[in-house]
Amino acid sequence: MSSKPGLAITAALTAAFAAYTIYVICAGLGFDPLGMSWDFAVSAQLGDSFGPLNSLLALAAAISATAAFLDQKSALNEARTNAKVDAELSYKRDVERTFFNLLQLFKETLGDISTVDANDWRKSLNGRPAVRAILDTDIRKSTGDADADASRFRAAAFKHRDSLSHYFRLFYHILRFINVRDLKIDDKLLYTRLLRAALSDAEITIIALNCIHGSGKPKLKRLLEEYGILHNISERSGIDFNIFDNFDKGAFGDRTAHSKSGKVN
Incomplete structure (x- = not known):
């Protein structure tokens, strides 16, 4: 499993949260990018609207962290497998080299x-x-x-x-x-x-x-x-x-x- 989907979700939700925050700040300063009136009497209610978004961001962060953990675990397992294969190949090469050296020595001993x-x-x-x-x-x-x-x-x-x-x-x-x-x-x-x-x-x-x-x-x-x-x-x-x-x-x-x-x- 790759961490890329989790990172994409987190980035998208973060961008949405940032845009939403900028809009609220601009409206509070009297500049409404969308041409809409802003009533701070309902600001408390508006603030409550961030609750679900925060939950989604927390979920995305958890997904991203889990994906990263699984990615690291997969990479570690792959590294261990590669190390084992390399060790086996190195061992086999050592055995082969020793065998042919012994075979050469055996031929010399025959000549004696x-x-x-x-x-x-x-x-x-x-x-x-x-x-x-x-x-x-x-x-x-x-x-x-x-x-x-x-x-x-x-x-x-x-x-x-x-x-x-x-x-x-x-x-x-x-x-x-x-x-x-x-x-x-x-x-x-x-x-x-x-x-x-x-x-x-x-x-x-x-x-x-x-x-x-x-x-x-x-x-x-x-x-x-x-x-x-x-x-x-x-x-x-x-x-x-x-x-x-x-x-x-x-x-x-x-x-x-x-x-x-x-x-x-």
């Missing part, structure tokens, strides 16, 4: 992973090729013996602990950062998809193995299942390293994951 090429010990492998070599050479395919699989993974994790431990911890904290932020679920899914898209098949596999045999169980494993982080794992890796049988189907998103035993999860 290194190993020796199994076919040429003089050649060093870094980043994704190193992760693939660690999987194929140190960890190797699942034998179906859970204890033996766990033993090989832990030996490889210890051998490359200076790089893999940092890599696993940072990945967990990026995923946890997304999970605990005060964001809409669509925004959280967007960030987790971007994180998932940055992973190679070898990375997805070694992260999954860390959840099965290493330090990623149960905290990281739960987040992988909640956000479908293993969605892009290849069928070959899922079977060779016995990934499909060790996670709830939520870890694979909306894909159908076939286990080594032939079951559909």
